[in-house]
Amino acid sequence: MFLQIFFGYCALMIIASGILAISLRNPVHCVLMVLVLFFHMAGLYLTLNAEFLAAVQIIVYAGAILVLYLFVLFLVSLREELHLDAFIPNAWVGRIIAVGLALALVYVIPAFTLGEKGTWSTAAINELTHTKAMGQEMYTTYLLPFEIAGLILLVALIGGLVLARRDEGQIEEVETPSDQKPRSQADPKEVTL
Amino acid sequence: MIPLSWYMTLAAILFCIGVCGFLTRRNVIIMFLSIELMLNGVNLNLVALSHFLDSLRGQAFTFFIITVAAAEAAIGLGIAIALYRSRRTVHVDTINQLKG
Numbered sequence: 229m230f231l232q233i234f235f236g237y238c239a240l241m242i243i244a245s246g247i248l249a250i251s252l253r254n255p256v257h258c259v260l261m262v263l264v265l266f267f268h269m270a271g272l273y274l275t276l277n278a279e280f281l282a283a284v285q286i287i288v289y290a291g292a293i294l295v296l297y298l299f300v301l302f303l304v305s306l307r308e309e310l311h312l313d314a315f316i317p318n319a320w321v322g323r324i325i326a327v328g329l330a331l332a333l334v335y336v337i338p339a340f341t342l343g344e345k346g347t348w349s350t351a352a353i354n355e356l357t358h359t360k361a362m363g364q365e366m367y368t369t370y371l372l373p374f375e376i377a378g379l380i381l382l383v384a385l386i387g388g389l390v391l392a393r394r395d396e397g398q399i400e401e402v403e404t405p406s407d408q409k410p411r412s413q414a415d416p417k418e419v420t421l
Numbered sequence: 422m423i424p425l426s427w428y429m430t431l432a433a434i435l436f437c438i439g440v441c442g443f444l445t446r447r448n449v450i451i452m453f454l455s456i457e458l459m460l461n462g463v464n465l466n467l468v469a470l471s472h473f474l475d476s477l478r479g480q481a482f483t484f485f486i487i488t489v490a491a492a493e494a495a496i497g498l499g500i501a502i503a504l505y506r507s508r509r510t511v512h513v514d515t516i517n518q519l520k521g
Contacts (some may be wrong), residue, residue: 231422231423232423234482235423235427235482238433239427242431242456243434243435243438246435246438246439246458247438249438249442249458250438250439250441250442250445250446250451252454255448255450255451258441258451258454259454259464262454262458264521265458266461267463269461270466272431272465276428276468276469276472277472277514278471278472280480281468281480281483281484284484284487285487286488288456288491289461289490291489292491293457293491293494296494296495296498297450297454297494297498300450300498300501300502303502303505304501304502304505309440315517316445318443320439320445321444322445323444323445325440325441325444326438326440326441326444327437327441329436329437329440330433330434330437333433333436333437333464334430334433337426337429337430338426340429342425342473342474342494343474344440344477345476346475346477347475347476348475348476348477349475350472350475353477360486361477362477362481364481365477365478365481366481366484369481370481371487373481373485374499377431377485377488377489380488380489380492381492383492383493384491384492384493385495387495387496388495388496388498388499390492391496391499391500391502392499392502392503394453399507402455
């Protein structure tokens with residue numbers, strides 16, 4: 229009973245903060261809403277006996293990725309944001325597509341049947357602790373993907389450094405007009421989307 | 422005990438919230454954030470299935486998805502900063518240089 233109530237609370241908070249995150253005008257508020265969402269996702273992982281993933285969710289997603297988003301949001305001045313043409317000119321068409329996709333997905337869920345069970349039952353994981361079980365899987369069955377993930381992180385590190393680096397020739401023409409501009413425009417009340 | 426279908430329904434709804442945000446918002450950073458929402462919906466599905474199937478395969482997959490999401494955020498936000506830096510002096514309205 230307690231589990232159901234906890235699941236209901238987490239699901240409600242996830243849906244509410246998700247909808248707020250894509251509809252609020254101020255991008256900083258959006259990122260903070262996603263932070264709330266990630267914490268409740270970690271709660272859901274706890275109900276699924278995945279303690280290690282709950283910790284990773286909070287440490288990596290909430291602690292690293294969202295902080296990166298916040299840094300970039302504050303670096304890019306809030307008023308003149310980076311805008312792309314939306315893929316769909318009318319926002320309502322996008323909403324209808326999303327709702328239709330949700331209805332279709334929810335409609336087909338009852339037809340889903342589970343496959344055959346594996347060897348890591350909840351009792352086996354609890355006996356070994358979840359972190360240890362994950363480590364055993366990770367360093368035996370998934371050793372090669374694990375190494376490739378490390379390589380991907382290295383590529384992302386170098387790529388991020390190269391992309392964010394300032395070219396030598398750009399310094400004079402960029403820095404003079406920009407020094408006062410972002411500070412005067414950083415008022416979050418004046419965000420226009 | 423929470424049935425599996427609850428988790429799958431929540432994951433589908435979360436994924437569609439991400440789709441909606443990606444299709445309707447015009448801010449590049451919020452579009453990246455919507456991609457993170459979609460990835461989280463998929464992650465929830467994978468973790469729930471791996472719990473109900475008595476297997477760690479889905480959780481290992483979730484682990485790798487989180488790794489790739491971190492890399493994607495770093496690269497994507499680096500591109501956003503580079504775009505912002507190069508177009509700051511001109512009027513930043515639409516980025517359509519690659520349209521040809």
